Amino acid sequence: MSKYLNIITSCNLDKNDTVTVTDLENPYGKEPKRHVALKTVNSQPFNAETPISLLCENFITPNDLFYVRNHLPVPDVNLKDYALEIETNDKLVGKFTLDQLKQDFPTVSIVATLMCAGNRRSDMTKIKAVKGLNWGPCAIGTATWTGVRLRDVLKRVGIKEDEFKHVHFEGIDYDVTGSQYGTSIPIWKAMDKRGDVILAYEMNGVSLPLDHGYPLRVVVPGVAGARNVKWLGKIIISNEESQSHWQQNDYKGFSPSIDYDTADFTKAPPIxxxxxxxxxxQPTHGDVVTVMNDRIRVKGYAWSGGGQKIIRVDVSVDQGKTWYVADFTAQDTAEPPRHWAWTLWSLDIPVGDNQEVEIWCKAVDSSYNTQPENFQNIWNFRGVLSNAYHKVRVQLSR
Ligand code: MTE
Ligand code: MO
Known part of the structure; x- marks a missing residue:
């Protein structure tokens, strides 16, 4: 493993969590080429979102426009040397090359939306500063993921669901201290037939792109993007959660009155x-929109985790006095609790004779959960779970 230059490679690491090491090897020497249209939020490590004008144009997000969230440099993987290791109680219980995974297990595909837990953080920041990358609303995308079921692989190596509590995933991307990106999920999700967790080697019909985890990533549909470990090197089945920074000291929600100094990370469960x-x-903040037949066209997405499906999207242009129900323009047919993909919606909404309107939207899922109205009461210092009504102010032209 390489020692890196004097850099802080993760925006989420506290200064105290990093060490200074010197080496002439450039950790960012293996970064792939990226689409120029991606909106860069941070360049090293690379983080970028889909341009908002394109996000809702496709139900399946094109690979090269799919948001990228890297905590660390992209690792250099040679397929010839690659094998997925499976460990329990510090013992290796399985080892599979990519070809073995492909040959030994049935191939499955799922359509699933992936979203960073920090998506829309920039809206929460407007209330009060938070610590984290300043994501707009486009740290989300939908793909067809193809691979093998995690449950099939775990069963093959003799894992029984009632003997363990957690399944850890370790990437082969390293931080400055030499420890890998890692996280864990509860074993029920990993082994449940309806959990649809897959070890994916394809994204939208092609090999996983380098930025999205080549050659193998885990796709844990319905849960925070952070658990969908890319460049998967090792799976550990355990009775404890992963002890990694990203499981223990990040991706957790707190009360609005708690800050970095008062937060007790041991008390909050991981998202x-x-x-x-x-x-x-569409439209976006500040646009001048042409009114046609007293209406403007509004388009967007809605999604819910846990396999729930969107059942309604409400839109208002009068601060919530009147709500119009949007039309769904694209939705997967899978039923809850296995509905993993977003819903795209559109609405031609009447705007009266206003010169300017603020458009609001909120979604309702199949558990009848809906979004909070504002950010005041869900503010948290890490800026995660930023899901209040989305509000966009536009000028109207006739
Ligand atoms: N896996 C590894 N190995 N390293 C990472 O930095 N980032 C996670 C997750 N898996 C990450 C990772 C986070 S926080 C998110 S939101 C998703 O990957 C982003 O996946 P994407 O870049 O394919 O969109
Ligand atoms: Mo994320």
């Missing part, structure tokens, strides 16, 4: 299933 969220993608 797994994500709450319901929606956003307006």
């Amino acid at each position: 797994q299933e994500m709450p319901v969220i929606s956003a307006i993608c």
Whole structure:
């Protein structure tokens, strides 16, 4: 493993969590080429979101426009040397090359939305500063993921669901201290037939792109993006949660009155299933929109975690006095609790004779959970779970 230059490679690491090492090897020497249209939020490590004008144009997000969230440099993987290791109680219980995974297990595909737990953080920041990357509403995307079922692989190596509590995933990307990106999920999700957790080697019909985890990543549908470990090197089945920084000291929610100094990370559970969220993608804030037949067209997405499906999206242009129900323009047919993909929606909403309107949207999922109205009461110092109504102010032209 390489020692890195004097850099802080993760925006989420506290200064005290990093060490200074010197080496002439450039840790960012293996970064792939990226689409120029991606909106860069941070360049090293690379973090970028889909341009908002394109996000809702496709139900399946094109690979090269799919948001990228890297905590660390992209690792250099040689397929010839690659094998997935499976460990329990410090013992190696299985080892599979990519070809073995492909040959030994049935191939499955799922359509699933992936979203960073920090998506829409920039809206929460407007209330009060938070610590984290300043994501707009486009740290989300949907893909067809193809691979093998995690449950099939775990069963093959003799794992029984009632003998363990957690399944850890370790990437082969390293931080400055030499420890890998890692996290864990509860074993029920890993082994449940309806959990649909897969070890994916393809994204939208092609080999996983380097930025999205080549050659193998775990896709844990319905849960925070952070658990969908890329460049998967090792799976550990255990009675304890992963002790990694990203499981223990990040991706947790806190009360609005708690800050970095008063937060007790040991008391908050890690974010797994994500709450319901929606956003307006067209028009965008500050646009001048042409009114046609007294209406303007509004388009967006809505999604909920835990396999729930969006059942309704409400839109208002009068601060919530009147709500109009949006039309769904694309939705997967899978039923809850296995509905993993977002819903795209559109609405031609009447705007009266206003010169300017603020468009609001909120979604309702199949558990009848809906979004909070504002950020005041869900503010948290890490800026995660930022799912209040999305509000976009536009000028109208006739
Ligand atoms: N896996 C590894 N190995 N390293 C990472 O930095 N980032 C996680 C997750 N898996 C990460 C990782 C986070 S926080 C998110 S939101 C998703 O990957 C982003 O996946 P994407 O870049 O394919 O969109
Ligand atoms: Mo994330």
